[in-house]
Structures are given as C-alpha cells and as structure tokens.
Amino acid sequence: MSFLAKTRLHLRNEVGEIKMPARPTTMVIDMQNSTDANPENGSHGASKTIFGRDVEEISYVQFHDPLKDEVPRHVMILGEAGAGKSTISAMYCSAVADGNVETLRSVELVHYVQAAHLHNNSTANAFDLLFTEQMTCDPMTELTENERRAGAKWLNQNSGKLLLTIDGLDQCLDNFAVNSLPKTDQQNNSRISKTIAKIMGGNIWRGAYILTTSRWNIYWNFTAEQKPNKVIGMRGLDDGNLRLAASGHSVDGDRMIDQLVDTSPKLLNLCRNPMFLKYMTNVFRTNSENLPDCISGLVSAFFRNFFRMSSEKYGDITRLAYHGMLKNLFVFSRCYLENLGINPKDLNDFLSAGANPEKDQDIANSFDDIFAFSHQTMQEFCCALHVASLDRSNMKRFISNDLNENGLELTRQFFYGLILNDKVTNPMRKFLTGLKTPIRDCREMLFEELFNMVTDGTIRDISTVRLLYECGDDTIKKMKQHVQRVTINSGDLL
Template sequence: MEIQALPEVTAVPKDPRSCIRLLKADRERLVTHIRNVQCLIDNLLVNEYFSVEDAEIVGACPTLPDKVRKMLDLVQSKGEEVCEYLISVLQQIPDAFIDLQPWLEEIRFSPSELVRGRIIVNTDPVSRYTQKLRSEWGRDSKFLTSYSQKEEMLLADTYTENVMELLDFRNESLGTVSSLGSLLDDPAGVINQEGETVFIFGDAGVGKSVLLQKMQSLWAREELGSEAKFFFPFRCRTFSCFPPSAALSLRDLLFTHSCCPELDPDAVFAFLLRFPQSVLFTFDGFDELHSDFDLSQVPDAASPLQPAHPLALLASLLRGKLLPGAGKVLTSRTGVEVPRALIRKKVQLRGFSPSHLRAYTCKFFPDRALQVRVLNQLDASPHLCTLCSVPLFCWIIFKCFQHFDATHEGAHHLPDQTLTLTDIFLLMAEAHLNRALPTSLLQRNMRSQVETFRSGRETLCALGRLAYWGMLKSLFVFSQEEVEASDVQEGDLQLGFVRAVPEPGPVGDQPAYEFFHITLQSFFTALFLIADDKVNTRELLKFFGEWTPRGQSAASIPLPLLRLSCLGGSNLDKEDPFRNNDHFQFTNLFLCGLLSKAKQRLLRHLVPVVALRKKRRALWRHLFASLRSYLKSLPRTHTGEFNQVQAMPTFIWMLRCIYETQSQKVGQLAARGICANYIKLTYCNACSADCSALSFVLNHFPKQLALDLDNNNVNDYGVKELRPCFSRLTVLRLSVNQITDSGVKVLYEELTKYKILTFLGLYSNQITNIGAKYVAKILEECTNLTHLKLGANYITSEGGKCLALAIKKSKSILDIGMWGNKIGDEGAKAFADALRNHPSLSNLSLAFNGISTEGGKSLAQALQQNSSVKIVWLTKNNLDDEVAESLAEMLEVNQTLRDLWLIQNQITAKGISRLADALQKNSTILDICLNGNPIKPEEAKVFQDEKRFHF
C-alpha cells in the first residue's frame, strides 16, 4: 500500500465558504460522482478521523449513494478539518474521483498547511493497477531479451536509436522522428487524423521489437511523454497459437494474458471502457499473424464483454471497434500493408547510421582498447559496416567478436570484406555451441569451426528439425511437446538459440519456446534442409516458390495466411505473396550461402558428399531458372537510348542470394540475364548491404548502364559498396537515401575516374556545404554531366557559391535542381553570375531557398543576358514587387524563357501589373505561375484576360 504526504500546492485565495458548507451545498453532486467510498474510508481511518465503528456504519448501508450520504454526514459531524481533508483526498487521487476534478477547479480548493501534512493512502484500484503495470513492465523491460538466456544486457546501457523516418501514404519522407515520445502525441507526421495506430515497419532485425521494449521501459518510468495510464504490450505471433475454438472477452485478454489488477478488476475494467484514450497498446510483429483460422467466418467483436476468438479481438482493437480512441503502436516487417483508415502515422526504421553505429559500438564495448580494435576493423571494412547497419546483425557480429576475443586472448579478428550474412550466422552458431564446452582457467578453447560443428551435429539437426516444422506451418512459438518431438534436449535449450516465451502464452502455464529471432529460425531451417538425408531436392527448393512471378508455374506449397479482410484492406490472395514472407526468403538466402563452394569444407563433415553435391546442383539450376524467368516477367519501357526495367523487391532478394554464393561465375551468369541498360529499383527498401549484392552482379555487366536507387536506404556504406560498378554508370540516382558528405566524397573519388556520368540525383539527403564542394568538383571534371539534382539538402550560400562557379565552367549541364536548400541572396547572386551567357543550361530550380529582393533582382538581370534557359522555378521564396519589376524588364528582352514559377512569394497586384505590361512585348513565354502570392480575388480578375498568368 502506497502512503505519501500531500505535495505542496501553490496557495490560491480560499473560498470564503467553509469546507462543511461546501460539502453541504454540493452534496448531491458528490453523491452522484463519488464511486470509490472505500478509498475515502481508508484515508479517514489512517489519519484517525474515522473509527472502526464509523467505517462499519458506512459499510452497512445497502447502496452506494447511501454509503456516500452516510459518510458525508459523519465527516461533517467531525468538523472543518475532517471536511477539508476529505476534499484534499478527492483532489490528490484524481483517478479515483475523476468526475469531481471540474468541481475542485470551480471551488479553487487549496488545502491548509495542517491538512497538507496529512498522509494519503492510495487504495484506488485504477491507481494501484497503473502502479502495478509500471512496476511489472519496468522489470520486464530492464534487460534485452532477444539474445541468449545466459547473458542479459541492460537495455539502458545498450539501446541505441536508429534512423526513424516519417512517411506519407506514398512512402515519401516527412522527416525523421526526434524521439520515441514524439511518436505518440507530436502532431508532426500525422497523415490521418482519424487513425489511431502508429504503424512502424522495417526489415527483419532492424530493431522493431527492441524499440517497443524501450517504449515500455520509458512508460514504466513515466518518461515516454504520453498521457496513457495503461500500457498493454502484445506480440502478434502468440495470437496465432490459440486454437480455433478459443474464445476470450476483452477483459480476459487484458487481465489474464497481460496483467491482472490486484483490487476490484470490475472497477478497473469499467474505467478502461469509459476512458479508452487512457490506454496504449503495442502489437509487435503483425507480419507473423499466420493461421488457418478464417476471421471472415465470425462476426466482429464489437462488445468488450462478449467472448470471441483472440484474433477477432485483435482485429477489432485495431479497427477501433473495441476501445475506440485507444492508442496503438503496430510493428511489422516491410511489405505488409495496413489499411490506411487505421494509420495515424507511418514510420520506417532504417537501421544504424554511421553515427548510430559508432555510438552503439562504444556502448557495447566499454573497454577502450577493445572498442578501438572494433572501430578500426569497421573502418577498414565497408561491407562489415553495411552488415552492422542492421542492429540485429550488428549485435550478433559484436557478440561473436566479444566471444572470440575472450577465447583467443584478443588475437582473433572477424573475417574481412568477404563476410556474408551466412558467415555471421555460422560464427554465431559456433560461439553458441562452444558454450557447451567445459571451461578451464588454464586452457582456452582452441577447437576449429569444423570440430565445433561436427561435435554439435545432433544439436544442430534437432534445432533444424524444430525450425523446419514451424516454417512449414508458419509458426514461431513451440510447445514443450513440439520441442520434445523434434528431439531437442534440455541442454540444447540452454545454448541461446531458443528461449522461453517471455509472456504467458495461449497454452496457459505450460512452457512455450521460440527462436530468439525469426532469421535464426530461417538459418536452422536451411541447415536442416541440407543436413538431413531424408530431404529430397523438391523439399530443398520448397520456399523458392514464394518468389515465383504470377501466372507462372512453381513447385511451391501454399502456406495459410491470416485473412485480414476484416480490417478493411484489399484481398491478400491477389497481392504478391512475397510481400511478407521474409522468413522464407531468408531460408533461401541461407541455402545459397551454406551450399556455396566456400562452405563445402565445413558441410562435408555434416552431410555425405554425394548428397551435398546433388543438392548444390539442384539449387543452382533452380536459382538460374528463377532469375531468368523473373527478369523476363519484369515490365520494360523504352525511353530514348535506354531500355528500362522496373525491378521489384523480389529482385533484391535474388541478388542477395547470388551474393551469398560468393561465386564470380554465378555473378557473371546473373549479369548476362539482365537484358536492359536502365535498372530502376525505386521504393524497393534496398539497404546498404544490398549494394554489395548489386555491385557483385553489375560488376560483370558488359555495357554502360543507368541505375536508379531513389527512395531506399543506401546511405554512405552503400555508396562505398557500389564502387565496383561506377565504371559502368552513366546515370546514378540516389535521392532520399540518408547520404551525407562522406558518401558524396566517395562519389567524387570514383565518378571522376571514369567521367562518363550524365545524370546525378542526390535530392533529399543530408549533404552540407562540404558535400556541395565535392559535387562541384564532379560537375567540373565530369564533362558529360547534363542533369544534377541536389534539392532538399543542407546547402547554404557557401556551398551555393561553389556549385554556381562549377556550373559557370560547365559547357554540358542542362538541368540544375536546388529546391529546398538555403543559399539565400548571396548564393542567388553567385547563380546569377553563372547564368549570364551560359551556353547550355536549360532548367534551373532555386525554389524554397530563402531568396529575397537582392538575390531575385540579380537573377532577373542575369536572365536578360541568357539565351539558353527555358524554365526557372523560384517558388516559395521572398520575392516582392521590386523583383517583379526586374523580371518584367527581363521579359521585355529575353525571348527564350518558356516557364517562370513564382508561386508563394510576396508579389502584389502592383508587381503583377508590371509583369502584365512586359508580356505585351514577349510572345515566347508560355506560363507564369503566381498562385500563393498576396493577391485578392478581385485583383486577380483584372488580369483574367492574360491566359499566361496562373493564379
């Protein structure tokens, strides 16, 4: 029981009426709204204002209103101090007396110093339940739970935020998330005011579960910045484990499968129903909702008291049919679409940026000497950095580094740039298996990887059998019986590959288990498919059917997916089945890695050589056939000199698999199948590690080509990984990719070696004046460059001047996009100098650049001496009538300009009148866009005959 002194309250003028009179005057209001008499009696007893007999008298009353009336009578009979104390309790425990808070504000109540010194006992069920939730969730979230049960790491000492990007419904960036608290209540990033769900998505291993654990920890410490009194964390995969006959009410779901109130559950549940906005749910892993259960066959769960299948409850909560107004945070792997009506904010986790990775490294390795060794190896290996940009893979790499450093007395280094994802998981498996060895103070373990895997074969096969069985059924939680049926021993469970489910599961008190991450289950599935003699080639290739293009035959086995039509979305059966099947694709990837030539020395000790060779041949044949079939099915567009192919995320997965083989022959055969010279991979969620796979294949492409990677997550690491194919790129689009000055420096170093680039797109990245100087050098040295897109970066007048000087020297540039920087008037003057008599520049955008009168006038004057520019965008600046006057003078001379965009400036009717006069002498300009300027409708009517004006 919590007992606390009343906090200090700023004194305000007291109501001249006494507290006794207040209780009498508002007696019926108090009788109506006091619902928790027991809390008041408890406090009166603790302070000896009531005797036990008084409490019994109140308790003997038959109804709640009678109890309140009797209590008020007794309190008033005991004098002014007791009445004042009663009102203080009403004020200081708002959860118990929420309906009386407006009354307390009306009377401007402030307790006396004597009453403020009295203790308050908070026995309100709602307050106590909130305290219990904070206590339990704080304890449960203290340690990271997604690794070995033998080693727990404090969340506070380990958690490092990664890049969180707000998106709109078209997946265009709305900026980054400033903090976890801002995800909930900050209006920034809201794309649907009626939506209640913050939808967070990202690739497997990017940190979605850990982010929710951090939110849980912050809420428990009251540091989340949310007003939510109740927090209910759920993992979606457990909903799939309930049998079809299961039926729960919402109350059962919350209090039985989450956390049960200690006092009066009825009162707590009634509060939840009455104030649903006080509730925050988190649902982790929406993509893991796999089940044979068909929700379309059952009615909506619209009543909080009516039992329904747990999946129906989940669907009704997400749709707002149950507890409308409650906050929801839903996570999923990339590719799962949630109906727009549900979404309030859409957030993509991008992984560690270079600064995040450095911060995480310093947290993970507090020992300075070891920290320096790790950072040095990361700096020397760009590909290792690309793998470490995924938090889960970074964690595994660092744990392996930590393990081998301790085992080999600091002499061990992780593999170099050829490290693949399969290598990471093999290292992790080796480290876990070595835990089973007896330790000695005098002798360290010096077993080779081959010896480790040979001795652990039975363990690997048993875990692989369990993983494969779950993969076939799309299940990720296993009962004790299922674990035993797979011959998994108790000792195997202690190695860290499998962990106990961290919350009560659907099977009650029986233990349940899961692999510590879905990618690990995929790894063991692939290992089992290779190591088990009974698995034939058809079964080996089972999961490759998940990426077969529509309309083509495949030896795939359909896996039942939870039908989510009840959420209001489109029919999933008509969608790409690959979209949320990452666990199958990781299995395919690990198959390619394990069956690669480099892994044969290891696997021949686990699998007969003849069987291994047979499975390798079958895999390579199927991989090449799938790649050829897929590439033929892709839509193509012929534009000028380019034969453009629009690839999909499936193509990225194929490239990943090819890269895992580490076979140059495989890479050459894959490159030979790309019958296009413009590869478009926009919005494919390609990360920096994918650039390694892309380069591995494109490095063998025999001709020059164009590469469009706009709107992905390439970042600086990815730019470094693209180095092998820069000698072939004539077009490179990397807009919206988290690229900084470091990445631009790499572009300068590589692109200027070959000087074949014609188009460079770097819109909406994180480039400053430093990067702008490198881009200027590219512009100067790449004499074929015709298009440069640098909008929405962080370039000011300094960078603008460097770019303008390079533009002035260029005789090839046609199109410059600088929208959304901050070059200001000084930068505009430099661009004006570049414009004068420029021989080639055709399109120029300086919109939204902080340009005002002086800069605008300079540009207008320069255009008088230019005969090449046809389109100028000056939207969203601060151009006024003086600039309009200069532009009018320019239009009287310039007979080349076709379009002039002046949207959202400060031009009035006076300036427009001057432009209208100039148009009488100009027959070549087609459009002048002026909407968004301070022009009244009646003023605009004056110019309605001038069809070239657009208001």
C-alpha cells in the same frame, strides 16, 4: 491489488529497465506513393519489400506527435529483422508510463504484448486474449475474476486512456486477412490476427492509442482501415552510433569499424542493423582477419562460434526451427518439444526460457517450461540448415513453394547463401555432411529458381538482388549471362 496496479507491475516485468545509448535512426515514412508489389503483378517469389519515402527524423518519444495537425491513434514501426523494433517499442512504453511523452500525458494504462506469445485461442475475447492470458504467467499479476471484470469495464469506459503496444505482428500464428473484417463488438470470438486487426481498425477499444511493430512485408496485408495513421521506419545506426554500439559489445569498436570501411563497406552497411552488429562483434573477437561479406556468412560464422553440440542435438535444434517457421511459431512449450522428441535441457545454448506459448501446445505451469530462440534470425538460420537436410522431393517442393512465401524471406536468403556461396558453404561443411540431397543437386534446383526469376532477362525485384548477393561472386557471374537489365523502383533502395 487493483487491475491498474497489476497491469503496471506487468509492464515493468515485461519491458524491464532498457538501456540503449546507441539508438537506430527512426524516420517518419510516407507510404502513400508506394505500390503493392504482388507476385501476380510481375515479381517472382516473395513479394517486394517497399520502403516508402523518408519524411523526417524523429526521436522515439515523438512517435505519437501530431501528423498533419492531428495526433495519430495508431503508429506502426516497420524495420528489417534485428533492426531494434522490440527494444525501441519497449523503451517507448516505459517513457509513456513515466509521463515523459508529452502527447500521451492523458494515458493511464500502458500495456505491452508480444504477438508471438498470444494464445491461439478462438474462444477468448480481446480483453482475455491481451490481458487475462498474458498476465496469468506471473502469480503477482494474475487477475482474479473480480479484477478481470473490473478491468474489462474500465477499458470499455476509458479506452482513450490506453496505450496498447503489440510487438511483432509478423509473428502472429495466423496471417492477417487481406479482405475487410466485419465490425463486431468486443465479446465476439475471433482468431488472434482478426482481433488485433479490429483493434487497429478502431472497432474494439475505439479511441485507444496503439503502437505496433512488424517487418516491412506485413504492411501490405492490411486494409486501409487497419493501416496505421503514422509509419515509423527503422533506418539503422548512423556513423556515430555505429561506433558507440560496437564499443558496447566488448570490442575495439573504432578498430572494427575502420577495418570494415577499408575491406568490406557492404558489410559495414549491414552492421548498421543492431542485431547483425552484435553478430559481427562476436565474429570479430574470434577472427578479426577473416570477416564474412554477406548476411548468411555473418550468421553462419556466429552460429559456428556459438554452437557446441553433438550432431544429434544439432538435428534437434534445426528440426524445431523448421517446424516453428512453417507454423509461424516462435515460442515453444516443454510439451511441444517433447512431442518432437526433443529434450530442452540439451538445447540451453539456443533456447531461452520464459515466454507464453500458443494455446495448442498444452501450456505448462512453470515460466521455465516455455522456450524461444535467442532471436528470430537464429531460428530462421537454423530452419535454412534443416531445409538442406531434406530429401530431394521434399526439398524441391519446399524451394518452389514454401520458401517463396512471405515470412520466409530471410530463411530464403540464408539457404541460398549456404548452398550457392562457397565462402559460406565451405566453413559449414561439418553441418552439411550426410545430406539426403547432395549439395550438387541442391545447387541445380536453386539455379533453376534463379533462372525463373529473370525469365525475360530483367531483374525487377530488390529481393532478387539481395538473393544474388548472398549467392556469391561465382553465382553472380553465371547469372550475368541471363540478365540484360535491372529495373527497380528507387523507393526499394532506401
């Protein structure tokens, strides 16, 4: 089998047959009028999420359609956690491979890679990192030495016939460099993010078409050279697709949506996110009369429905999530779990098998020896639960430093909701017993952080508004005494 034949088989194995009858709205976004909101420029904690300005709605098969009369080389899909970025990028790859994308009819090779599955291998060149190592997991697609050489040669000569899709830039092990990266050729050693950044900047495989996905915050880490020619924003499910998607989860979708319209319009808006809609339909099936009203409440309710383990195994899963989030690690080898004293067989409900781990985890030989959480949002929630179990000094340090870093924004929302919002805390009591730091002390630390966010009586950051919403009505009432004004860029509210 030739290199091209094996890569086509690999694509089919990676993306499969995806059916998504209810698709989120995808918009071309103008990011030119947005400014980077660095914490040093006035915002406290995690950087602002800037959403840009909607230009026009497009179908997913139009991602590489001309922008200002020119076909964009690099397109980036940006969206919140669970927005459907991975699904729609995989659908796009299938459409291009099947010849159903007019602007990319010249493409002969479509390659799909999940950033979380890339090895932390400083000795691998771009071809080995993105092709050789990714295709090794399946004996049917593993490249021989001759095929490897032929593939590298083909790409050097035909880079303009490649569509490379890298899903989840925010899940790369090492952060993207803010400063310009040196222009080097393909053979130079590089860490993962630097290699990807060079590809995005056109310094490797110049002329290749690129599709990347990420959460919004990563966009500001790129230089002008590395930023995409076109940005696509995931804007959630519209009214019609929301009902269609809800009905696809084995519930009375119309009844659920009508109930949310009447009782919790804010939660309805959250359910426009496909992953959170999935969580909501699960919660609705079990308790349709008592629905949560914030993200932490929704995910904690799903967690309680899903979690049927002993307290010891519960500690294992939250500890794994915590260690993973600190390292920006989202796939785990059996060896890595065993080094943490964790038996993966005990965690079948939360870990799915079949992914490619990082280099420093002693890669296992079997596909079944690689594990990941069912979705990144569940890992982030479990991480928040583990933070609640830390002793006072470690918790104080984590809250003041790590929890305010980019990449932990959702974990931060979950943790504040778990600790400060009684509607979230009380149903989770059995998971919050025997803590080294009493809930009362945790709340004091978080209130101190909240007060620091509004030191001059002004809320300037949309992330602070979201955080307060997670904290519940009682916290909001207390904070109102310290807030005199709210000044937020209108673009943040889109």
